[in-house]
Amino acid sequence: MHDHAACIARAMARADARCGAEGLQLTPARRRVLEILLEEHRALGAYDILDRLRAEGLGSQPPIVYRALDFLMKHGFVHRIETLNAFVACTEPTPGDRGDIAHMPAFLICRTCRHVIETVAERGPGKLETAADSAGFAIEHAVREAEGLCAACRAAA
Amino acid sequence: MHDHAACIARAMARADARCGAEGLQLTPARRRVLEILLEEHRALGAYDILDRLRAEGLGSQPPIVYRALDFLMKHGFVHRIETLNAFVACTEPTPGDRGDIAHMPAFLICRTCRHVIETVAERGPGKLETAADSAGFAIEHAVREAEGLCAACRAAA
């Protein structure tokens, strides 16, 4: 366990600072979507998020949440988990030196508690990069996701 | 380019042999789905496949194709491409010593021609495994997919 309220507050402060510095508009809906994702350390589906927004009067149609997620992903605050068709708040600061995504995340996804661990990518080429080089393939975006059991759920079982 | 007719024939012969050896039923619908995927070296959506089955009178409802794909994936003949919500025929023999998936594929997906290159995983732990070990996480399934431009499309551009 960690101090989750502080964890959320820190992340929101970072997001505010970054948006201020880069001239990005962290509008109410966008801000709330990020908060909702930070409250969990789990992946949420777009419609799960939308349900919460609806309950709070922040919009009721799918485009609301997809637009907010597009913005948050574009600027590296949120990642999409392809294997779950779901979204998770980024746990890495990613200063975004050039206003862009600066890191190459990999995710460990627990199949029972759905918690998502975002790992820091090591330096150096991985298997994908090695394979791409030998095939003359230019990688623009890579997805690394593993499903399994987290330490807590293994202990419980 | 390669001799694609031979490529398909070889793969189908392998599938027939394996199903015979392991008592698996490669029924007409399952067989045809595998053939359709082998004909392309690209990922096809479930409904793309379904359209072809329909045209051939092999079924018209989604469960037809999803059941066939479940069978083919379970036995390692087909892989799901998570980033595309699509499916591709496996290019590795995977003898399936214990009737199970024996390899750990990674995919290079061209964003313009949608061709999929399935790479042979090298030996040794990758970044996901390293991260999982240090987190006490037990990986059961991993997804490695990269999107970008294949050599042919890079040359064309």
Added chain:
DNA sequence: CCGGCTATGTAATATCATCACATGAGCTAC
């Protein structure tokens, strides 16, 4: 004020996947 830009509101639709229940073909026990 106007024109362009960004964000939002709203309805409809597209795309991907599963559920539920009925039917049929092949096999075994008795």
Added chain:
DNA sequence: GTAGCTCATGTGATGATATTACATAGCCGG
């Protein structure tokens, strides 16, 4: 033989995820 079993299929409906299209509103520089 036939009842019961398993596996695969047929079929209609529904659920889950995501996008399009177009209208509206605020803001800001000219």
